[in-house]
Amino acid sequence: MSKLFTNATLVLPDRLLPNSWLLEDGGKIRRYGNGPAPEADEIIDCGGKYLSPGFIDVHCHGGGGGSFMSMDCDQHIKAMQMHLQHGTTALTPTPGTINPEEIRILGDIKRVIDSRDDLPHHLGYFMEGPLTQPHPDMKVGNAKAPVITKEIYEPAIAAAKGIVNRWMAAPELEGGMEFGRALLEAGITGCMGHSNATLAEVEEAMRNGYSCVVHLYSVMSTVTRDNGFRRGGLVEAGLLLDDLDMEIICDGCHL
Numbered sequence: 239m240s241k242l243f244t245n246a247t248l249v250l251p252d253r254l255l256p257n258s259w260l261l262e263d264g265g266k267i268r269r270y271g272n273g274p275a276p277e278a279d280e281i282i283d284c285g286g287k288y289l290s291p292g293f294i295d296v297h298c299h300g301g302g303g304g305s306f307m308s309m310d311c312d313q314h315i316k317a318m319q320m321h322l323q324h325g326t327t328a329l330t331p332t333p334g335t336i337n338p339e340e341i342r343i344l345g346d347i348k349r350v351i352d353s354r355d356d357l358p359h360h361l362g363y364f365m366e367g368p369l370t371q372p373h374p375d376m377k378v379g380n381a382k383a384p385v386i387t388k389e390i391y392e393p394a395i396a397a398a399k400g401i402v403n404r405w406m407a408a409p410e411l412e413g414g415m416e417f418g419r420a421l422l423e424a425g426i427t428g429c430m431g432h433s434n435a436t437l438a439e440v441e442e443a444m445r446n447g448y449s450c451v452v453h454l455y456s457v458m459s460t461v462t463r464d465n466g467f468r469r470g471g472l473v474e475a476g477l478l479l480d481d482l483d484m485e486i487i488c489d490g491c492h493l
Contacts, residue, residue, distance in 0.1 A: 240268075242278035249290035260289060267291065292327025296404070297364055297452065297485060299332050306331035306363075309340060311347045318357045328359040330404060334367040336390060338397035345401040362403030366452070369407040369417060370432035373457055386413030388420075395424050402426055406452050408433035409443035422447030429485075430472060432457045437470035440479070450483040451476035456492045 240263040248255040248270055258272040269276065300306045302320025304313040314331060321329060335341060344363055351360045369391070372381040384390075386407065398405075405421055406429040407414055421428040430443060431452030436459065440448075451458075451472060459471030476484045486493050 239263075239280065240278040241280045241282060242275060243282050243284050243289055244275060245286055246284035246289040247286060249288055254288075256286075290325070292358075293325050294361075295321065295326050295329035296361075297332050297366070298329050299366075307333050309343050309347075311350055314347050314351065315354075315357065318351065318360075322356075322358050326358055328361055330361045330364040332364045332366050334365055336365075336368055336394045338393045341394060341397040341401060345397075348401055363398075363401060364404040364406070364429075365398075365402055366406045367432060369411065369414070371408045371411070371434055371457075373432060383408065383411055386411050386417045388413075388416070391417050391420060395420055395426070398426065399424065404429055404450070406431045407448075408435065409446070409448055410435040410439045415443065415446040418443055418447035420447075430458075433472050434459045435472050435475075436462075437472075437475050437478075440472055440475035440482075444479070444481060449481070450485065452485050453492060454484055454486050456487065 240261060243260045243262070246258055246260060248258045248260060255270070255272060258270060259275040260270040261268045261276055261278060298306065298317075298321070300313070300317040302316050304316030304318075304320070306314055306317060308314070317331070318329070333344065348360050348363070351357050369384055369386045371383050404427045407417055409415060409418055409430055410433060418428045427450060428443075428448040429450040429452045430440065430448050435443065454476050455473055458473055460473040461468050461470055463469075470478070476482055
């Protein structure tokens with residue numbers, strides 16, 4: 239069923255287009271303009287208001303009283319309803335587990351969400367860890383960085399098929415490069431974060447499947463001094479290397 243939005247100010251990548259129309263069909267933007275409008279099954283007068291493509295959130299832990307860190311479907315639905323109300327039409331909910339059984343539970347939750355048409359599109363989960371350096375604000379006792387072994391990640395990746403689309407790790411950890419290659423083979427985007435990687439280690443990680451830096455400046459390495467030389471870290475890699483995608487938190491605090 240096609241919908242024609244009229245009398246709108248369209249938000250385009252490079253400008254605003256007032257007094258315009260937009261044709262949507264099958265959940266996709268088909269055409270737009272500010273001349274004669276095409277026919278459609280339904281016409282919606284926007285009253286001159288702004289009309290924008292939906293926001294896409296690639297890293298989100300919850301909202302509206304619901305948490306994606308939970309294994310409770312109702313909490314996931316509550317959070318997604320809140321984000322839809324504020325214009326987010328697609329997101330990657332972000333828990334953080336390596337437990338295959340928990341990943342399968344998340345898969346069940348995703349299938350419930352996918353069956354509904356009143357929620358944002360579920361693009362797959364983003365696993366923020368736990369194969370990372372200990373978070374300085376969350377250390378318990380003498381918490382140590384994990385060793386990333388096949389026994390840990392292979393069952394998790396097998397369970398994650400069709401459920402997880404992004405996974406964060408610290409590539410400098412023992413086994414981190416092998417994990418990156420396994421993610422690449424599984425079609426999962428390898429992300430670097432909560433990491434002490436040097437610039438050289440980041441370049442190696444890029445050759446082993448990693449392609450993204452998570453929340454720039456937050457819980458990651460920066461310039462260090464090595465026998466008189468200044469060595470870049472993950473921050474500088476994110477700013478310097480064109481083939482790395484970079485995720486930022488635009489809240490005036492993290493960045």
